[in-house]
Amino acid sequence: MENKFDFGMIGLGVMGRNLLYNMADHGFSVIGLDLDKEKADALETGATKGTQVKGTTDTQDFIKQLATPRKITLLVPAGKPVDAVVNSLLPYLDKGDIIIDGGNSHYTDTLRRVKDLEEKGFHFMGMGVSGGEKGARFGPSIMPGGDKEAYNHIKPLLEAVSAKVNGEPCTAYMGKDAAGHYVKMVHNGIEYAIMQTLSEVYDLLKTGQDYSNEDLHKLFKNWNEGRLQSFLVEITRDIFATKDTESNNYLVDMILDKAGAKGTGKWTSQDAMDTGVSIPTIDVSVSMRTISAYKNERLAAAKIYQPVVEKILTDKDEFAKQLEDTLFLTMIICYAQGLALLVKASEELSMEIPLHDVVKIWRGGCIIRSTLLEDFYKAYNNNPKLANILLDESISKLVKPCIASMRAVVSQATKSGIAVAAIQCSLAYLESYTSAKMPTNLIQAQRDDFGSHTYQRIDKEGIFHTEWETHEN
Numbered sequence: 001m002e003n004k005f006d007f008g009m010i011g012l013g014v015m016g017r018n019l020l021y022n023m024a025d026h027g028f029s030v031i032g033l034d035l036d037k038e039k040a041d042a043l044e045t046g047a048t049k050g051t052q053v054k055g056t057t058d059t060q061d062f063i064k065q066l067a068t069p070r071k072i073t074l075l076v077p078a079g080k081p082v083d084a085v086v087n088s089l090l091p092y093l094d095k096g097d098i099i100i101d102g103g104n105s106h107y108t109d110t111l112r113r114v115k116d117l118e119e120k121g122f123h124f125m126g127m128g129v130s131g132g133e134k135g136a137r138f139g140p141s142i143m144p145g146g147d148k149e150a151y152n153h154i155k156p157l158l159e160a161v162s163a164k165v166n167g168e169p170c171t172a173y174m175g176k177d178a179a180g181h182y183v184k185m186v187h188n189g190i191e192y193a194i195m196q197t198l199s200e201v202y203d204l205l206k207t208g209q210d211y212s213n214e215d216l217h218k219l220f221k222n223w224n225e226g227r228l229q230s231f232l233v234e235i236t237r238d239i240f241a242t243k244d245t246e247s248n249n250y251l252v253d254m255i256l257d258k259a260g261a262k263g264t265g266k267w268t269s270q271d272a273m274d275t276g277v278s279i280p281t282i283d284v285s286v287s288m289r290t291i292s293a294y295k296n297e298r299l300a301a302a303k304i305y306q307p308v309v310e311k312i313l314t315d316k317d318e319f320a321k322q323l324e325d326t327l328f329l330t331m332i333i334c335y336a337q338g339l340a341l342l343v344k345a346s347e348e349l350s351m352e353i354p355l356h357d358v359v360k361i362w363r364g365g366c367i368i369r370s371t372l373l374e375d376f377y378k379a380y381n382n383n384p385k386l387a388n389i390l391l392d393e394s395i396s397k398l399v400k401p402c403i404a405s406m407r408a409v410v411s412q413a414t415k416s417g418i419a420v421a422a423i424q425c426s427l428a429y430l431e432s433y434t435s436a437k438m439p440t441n442l443i444q445a446q447r448d449d450f451g452s453h454t455y456q457r458i459d460k461e462g463i464f465h466t467e468w469e470t471h472e473n
């Protein structure tokens with residue numbers, strides 16, 4: 001009898017092809033399907049010698065060659081392509097077969113697909129994958145969720161191919177229903193916020209203190225050797241040292257300042273608004289990418305307003321130290337906001353997301369991996385029900401010594417005319433979240449004045465309304 005393949009992969013682009021090779025390198029036989037003949041044909045040539053890999057463009061042949069229950073991972077663009085692929089498979093599948101969507105699908109799409117396919121007798125799982133091209137090839141962080149029975153079929157594969165930290169796999173069951181895709185969405189929201197913060201730090205150093213790319217490279221190299229050690233700081237260090245092949249300049253200086261976005265950051269903000277969780281650093285990071293895309297309007301506005309940036313005259317070493325504190329604290333706040341969203345969303349959607357496992361599997365393989373996650377992991381191990389990591393005593397000991405520097409940086413940036421939206425929002429978030437008294441009593445008074453929305457009092461229980469008077473004098 002012909003040997004059947006252990007796993008199937010649909011979509012042989014950046015992620016699918018590399019994850020497939022990773023699976024094959026770990027001893028699994030894998031068949032890949034892509035509509036593009038060139039990609040399917042090239043698959044075997046790119047595989048490690050001795051591994052069992054086959055490429056095809058024929059759906060029926062693909063299905064026929066898989067061992068049952070079939071385990072098929074999709075790494076195609078989110079949205080309609082996922083539905084198109086699923087529909088193309090249905091006529092050939094057997095009851096009990098498992099489809100795993102490894103792309104960045106919106107979790108509500110995943111909820112719909114889980115239900116539709118369950119009714120038809122198939123398993124459908126949403127699974128976040130992070131680590132980009134290299135991660136997929138050599139060890140990503142993998143966030144599967146949903147159907148537990150289906151998960152048990154793929155657990156050994158996921159544990160084999162994921163990144164490892166202290167010998168532990170960077171994958172774990174993320175919870176019920178669409179939890180895998182929800183966790184990946186929030187991962188990306190945090191990613192947006194840290195990236196925005198890094199771009200602001202870059203602006204302060206380059207525009208405010210005339211750092212060259214060589215200086216930036218050295219500083220980021222130094223930072224990456226300490227408590228800021230993380231994938232995003234590491235690649236930023238390397239970007240500053242990369243020369244353009246078409247000009248004599250550094251490549252970063254040749255790149256147009258318009259940021260792209262595929263939607264996961266925006267979805268995080270939209271969902272946080274619906275869930276009632278405050279994630280201002282992530283929100284503003286989405287917004288800054290949006291404003292960056294209005295290049296022509298910005299050019300026109302710059303002509304009218306002629307902004308002048310005042311140089312930052314603080315001693316360079318002192319300012320670099322303040323920035324290191326600020327970056328460290330802002331990173332903590334980016335994670336704090338995303339993790340707080342996961343806590344609340346998990347409750348609201350009954351996903352039972354294990355927060356200690358989320359931070360555990362983010363320690364390696366993924367784009368937001370950092371040494372900080374080790375501290376968060378300890379915090380969740382002490383208290384798995386922690387509503388916000390800022391409430392953990394050991395985390396507060398990391399936060400407090402950095403606050404003065406953050407204030408100094410925000411104040412210096414404001415004085416100089418350099419926009420630091422993410423850093424500023426993080427400070428405002430910290431000050432509000434740690435404030436025993438906010439000025440929102442005034443907002444309640446205003447709402448009651450114009451709309452009879454009522455208010456509560458500080459001295460007794462109950463709901464109150466006042467007929468507010470006009471006091472012109």
Ligand SMILES: NC(=O)C1=CN([C@@H]2O[C@H](COP(=O)(O)OP(=O)(O)OC[C@H]3O[C@@H](n4cnc5c(N)ncnc54)[C@H](OP(=O)(O)O)[C@@H]3O)[C@@H](O)[C@H]2O)C=CC1
Pocket residue numbers: 010011012013014015016033034035036039075076077078081084085102103104105129130131132133262
């Ligand atoms: N790139 C990254 O760093 C990461 C991406 N992701 C997510 O993973 C998913 C895949 O991304 P990525 O690999 O970058 O995307 P690519 O565009 O590189 O690859 C997608 C592949 O899917 C193929 N495809 C599209 N429709 C079909 C179909 N109906 N049947 C078979 N194959 C199809 C495409 O073929 P063709 O080109 O011929 O249309 C292409 O080969 C996305 O959801 C993305 O958001 C997740 C983490 C990181």
Ligand SMILES: O=C(CO)[C@H](O)[C@H](O)COP(=O)(O)O
Pocket residue numbers: 104129130131132188191260261262263264265367
């Ligand atoms: O999921 C990812 C990384 O974790 C993808 O690279 C994603 O495309 C990043 O988002 P965007 O394209 O919106 O910057």
